[in-house]
Amino acid sequence: MTAATTLPQFPWLSLLIGLPLAGALLCLLHRRSRQECRWLALATTLATLAICIGLFVACRHGDGPWLLREDAAWIPRFGIRYTLGLDGLSLLLTLLTAGLHVVAVLLAWPEQRRLPQFLALLLVLESGLMGVFLAVDLVLFYLFWEVMLLPMLFLIGIWGGENRRRAAVRFFLYTLAGSLAMLVAMIALYLLHGAQSGSYSFALADLLQTRLPLTQEYLLFGGFMLAFAIKAPLVPFHTWQPDALSEAPANGAVDVTGLLLKTGIYGMIRFAFPLFPNATRDALPLLAALALVGLFHAAWSAYRQDDVKRILAYSSISHLGLVLLGLAAWNTTAWQGSVLLMVTHGIVTGALFAVVAMLRSRTGTRNLNELGGLWGAAPQLSACFLFFALASLGLPGLANFAGEILVLLGTFRSQPLWALLALPGLVFTAAYLLRLVQGTLWGPAPAARAAIPDLTVREWLVLLPLIVLTVWLGLAPAPLLAPLAAVGGLP
């Protein structure tokens, strides 16, 4: 049974991109009424999520590499087409994007400053992310890649914390540098392919046919990888990320920031690896080395931070080290584990950032030295915090463990040494996360702190689905992994 027979003919993928964009426009038009904007944004994200879930249910058993595909001529002169494609990988990532945006809108509910604009930017970001995860024409992909950059820049630069300028500028420069390298490599590839085959095209499917000399392949691979490594972020291109994550506005934007990181890994899987198979093969040990260095460097750095959000930011880098290691191991188990870990990490870290936002709004601080004893004051909030911290440190039965253990099992089968080197990460992760928990939940409460209200209904609405997902993916991730089996171009 193919996807087309169960699903009515409709440009569903374009709808995924267009719907948030339309929502953003409506928000800007209705900016007089904050309440209307909130409900509008919520309705938009919920509708997008509903479509994603519908697509998952209808398409996950489709055969062939693409579950859904849309294709139209766009700029024929340069061989640029409007091509969107949905496969198992993009299915998971669009689901994650849609889900986290619902969370983000709910978190943004109490935002005071320029709420309509804030929501509109969130929705534009969602649109850009959807585009990135769906585009299979390189120019289209690049377009969405840049579209994604701008709302993030404004979200950090306008609504961010005290050092927002610095963080925004740094974020912008870093990602721009990466994007330019990718653009150059993209055009070079386009020209080389055209010279080789006689037909100039930016379509991924066409470019995959290109045969390049090894040196050229290395150079172009490097160009693509620079962009993706900065976004992921890979050590040593990572220092923009703790700044960006800690300065990103707590009310909603920050867990979405986590999604940006996934685009880096996604770009590698979708473009860099399949387009340059030989260079990839040779670069795998280097990637693994960078992954391991990142895993430990970030864990160590996290151990010495006092700002809760910076700890979580470094923890993201550390976890992505493991994701990358699974990709570098180049076998099915590890690779599927990596994708699973990428999704579960998005959920768990997003939830942690959400809890920290709730914490911050109550205590007015994110500094570990000024927190403590929270369990006695707000047990529900504390329990949620502990739950997600445990999920993040890889407690079996919760979401992250499923991905981590698959990565390690797979990696050990092909590269035992890499897996063994990664294993002490278990202790490192526990060390900084337990320090975080110790500093916030346990110990005596600061004397000066006023009474803290516990979770509200709105906050429970945010956290409860994430808790359910964390348990569900920890115990039965198989349905989520099933659509990945057919994704082309990988081990």
Next chain:
Amino acid sequence: MNQTLLFLIPLLPLACAVANMLFGMRLPRLFAETLAVCGVAASFLLTVLFWSYADGDGTRAVLGTWLAAGEATIPFALQFDALSAPMTLMVTGVATLIHLYAVGYMHEEEDYARFFGLLNLFVFAMLAIVLADNLLVLFLGWEGVGLCSYGLIGFWYQKTGNARAGTKAFLVTRVGDVFLAAALLWLFALTGTLSIGAINAQAAGFAPAVLTGLTVLLLLGACGKSAQLPLMTWLADAMAGPTPVSALIHAATMVTAGVYLLCRLFPLVSLSPAGMAAIAVVGAVTALYAATCALAQREIKRVLAYSTMSQVGYMFLAVGAGSVAGAMAHLLTHAFFKAALFMAAGCIIHLAGDENDILRMGGLARRGPRQLFLVFLAGALCLAGAPLTGGFFSKDAILLAAYTQGTPLFLLLWGAGLLTALLTALYTFRLVYLVFAGEPRGYSHLHDLPQLMRWPLWPLALLGLLGGLLNLPALVGGGEWLRHRLGALAGREIAATHGTEWALAGLATGLVLLGWGAARWRYARFRGEWDNPGSRFLLHGWGADAAVDLLVVRPFTAIAGLCALGIDRALVDATLDGLARQTTACGERLRRLTSGHVSTYLAGFIWGFLIILGWFLLALVR
């Protein structure tokens, strides 16, 4: 009956734990407590009910798939067999009694739902270890008990020290978990499965070096949870938790998980002589080390904690000597009498008004409740290995197993075991005399004991005293029930002449008497405690904490500082800032270039020409 029903044994405590954690504080206190006790008691009854499922090769039950990706397919499956069934019975039985005791012990605690939720969750996780059919389910339980231990040690979190002790326990045991995880990955790479049965069946095909490597990894994994050298530093601090927790987690069950793991994988472990020797050495050395530490402790629970470490060392020695039956027999009897001792210690601390220091106790035999003294004495006799108690038979069997190995190494370990037996008697009776003999030294009046803190001690003390019947040797007309029950899983056959057995038993009895005599001579009348460098050295566990701090914690923190401040701030950020400044400066210089000076243009032309020329030359050469 459907075998999937076996899953009820671990899942009932889990369900009660979740219910208590979610709704416990909204329920009447009595309801929450009843829920917690009933969940565990129901598991116990189910184990009795399903007992026959363990006959023969046992029963395997599958609930569903957990993970499936590529070549890895791992189900939720459990194995109810001759090894896991007695262990399950012990865990659920002891846990039920301790839950009852805890209801009394925690009757003034406000945050009871968290306590009982975690306690029930612990029982679930422990049962997952015991019943696991594959190593990943075992690992789930393994990490789960670690989590509950963390949460319960730091239960009174307002005191930072308690929470820190929990964190320490979690981290140290997680170091062990790294090795267990490595073994798990390696086994998966070798066999393509994590099923314990399949791994044991295929183990004979592994190369000797691989077997030794795997055994050492498993041993280090077991060391973490079982507080054996070198990963033992957390157990004494873990006594910061409420006493029922110490009794259940840090005496009867979790700390024996390592022993159980090695027994579970005994068919693999036993194939490596070097690995077996390593297990025995770790066990004997830890037993001796912990016994010396116990001699000098001043807090009643710390004495018991070190004694636990020491007794678990005996169990490791038994596994290393090839006797699974011996290890399991000691594991079971130890669980009974040590749980009784801990709960009695909780009563003592409560009676004396939260006094921990045995130097400030005394006189409880006459002043305190009679039955408390009797129970504690029963436990102490078992611990010391007084003749005919459970501890006597189980410890004797272990020493016999070590002795009959016959190699010089095992004779040495046997000697260490004997020395440990002497020290055990010494510190046990020191404890008894300091707490019960003479006149009160610290407390003024005795507090009341709730009924629920009294009677759960009796069954455990009796089980400890009669524990010898579990595996009574043929020497005294016993049938070695446990060994026959374990069947093929029981390990090596211990062959010794009756003369040897009598001689060893006599030797052990003599040592107990010697230890008792020495303790009586020194502590029957309180004359103050030694305070010299030697006793302080033992009091601080041979300075292990200071060594770990110096060798591990400080370097770790220093490197963390280097990464966070040195590399990220000073190196990467500064390089980037430098680059930015350079770019600005370049712009500056470029602006100066267009200054109209012909000489500048000329120099630029020449440099450019030279570079291009050089490039051409290079290209030609290649």
